[in-house]
Amino acid sequence: MRVAVCQLNAREDRSANLAMARDLLTRAADAGADLAVLPEYTDYLGPASGAPKPEPVDGEYGTFFADVARELGIWVHAGSFHETGPDADHIYNTSLVFNRSGELAAAYRKIHLYDVEIPGKVSFHESRTVAPGDTPVVVDIDGVPLGLSICYDLRFPELYRRLADDGAAKLLVVPAAFMAHTGRDHWEILLRARAIENQCYVLAAGQIGNHEPARTCFGRSMIIDPWGTVLAQAPDTTTIAVADLDLDRLETIRLELPSLANRRI
Numbered sequence: 001m002r003v004a005v006c007q008l009n010a011r012e013d014r015s016a017n018l019a020m021a022r023d024l025l026t027r028a029a030d031a032g033a034d035l036a037v038l039p040e041y042t043d044y045l046g047p048a049s050g051a052p053k054p055e056p057v058d059g060e061y062g063t064f065f066a067d068v069a070r071e072l073g074i075w076v077h078a079g080s081f082h083e084t085g086p087d088a089d090h091i092y093n094t095s096l097v098f099n100r101s102g103e104l105a106a107a108y109r110k111i112h113l114y115d116v117e118i119p120g121k122v123s124f125h126e127s128r129t130v131a132p133g134d135t136p137v138v139v140d141i142d143g144v145p146l147g148l149s150i151c152y153d154l155r156f157p158e159l160y161r162r163l164a165d166d167g168a169a170k171l172l173v174v175p176a177a178f179m180a181h182t183g184r185d186h187w188e189i190l191l192r193a194r195a196i197e198n199q200c201y202v203l204a205a206g207q208i209g210n211h212e213p214a215r216t217c218f219g220r221s222m223i224i225d226p227w228g229t230v231l232a233q234a235p236d237t238t239t240i241a242v243a244d245l246d247l248d249r250l251e252t253i254r255l256e257l258p259s260l261a262n263r264r265i
């Protein structure tokens with residue numbers, strides 16, 4: 001299976017963001033990818049005051065990526081978008097996955113919300129405008145189980161253990177808009193830890209660069225194997241990173257170093 005992670009800089013112009021995403025997905029398909037992954041909030045990353053009107057899963061955002069998946073004939077993980085929430089003040093931060101025919105294969109609502117106060121560095125209160133999801137999701141991609149998560153979820157290993165355990169996930173996906181301040185020290189180490197401890201491939205697609213009013217995203221989108229080795233990493237620009245996943249290698253690692261089987265629960 002060949003996979004691609006797409007790295008982009010979404011801003012306030014939703015049509016421009018979608019056009020950029022389509023361009024990267026096309027590049028991924030041209031490179032022979034079976035599955036391509038977009039970052040968190042591919043629809044819009046800008047001031048809360050200009051945020052797009054939230055939509056249902058089958059709204060414009062979903063329809064756009066369903067069409068792209070069908071046209072390109074690849075699996076598309078459409079990052080995340082502003083989904084209609086449970087009340088007027090809250091949306092859901094939701095990922096959608098489309099199969100090669102453009103059918104919706106899965107939807108996942110971000111469970112862990114980024115409520116952080118690091119004086120002078122990060123002040124973020126996601127739960128003021130976003131309601132948490134409550135359901136871990138694993139989706140079958142051409143016979144390979146893919147576990148879903150979004151950005152801050154990365155800090156909660158119990159979610160990934162559940163995806164790998166109950167869901168039998170072999171791939172874990174992390175669409176993100178990871179802050180540069182925390183990303184510098186935590187992004188790669190957390191991604192590689194999730195890969196090693198769950199003996200899974202990890203596909204991490206991040207936003208890159210500045211977004212109004214005051215957010216800088218770390219980028220460094222990467223694909224990691226179950227041994228924790230980085231197979232591909234995007235440079236600091238709008239681009240894709242591509243890697244071939246070897247499921248036999250995953251089984252060999254699980255057989256030779258059976259840490260999942262050696263657990264004492």
Ligand SMILES: O=C(O)CCC(=O)C(=O)O
Nearest residue numbers: 114151152177178179182
């Ligand atoms: O966990 C972090 O440091 C960043 C998380 C984040 O930016 C997000 O969830 O939007």
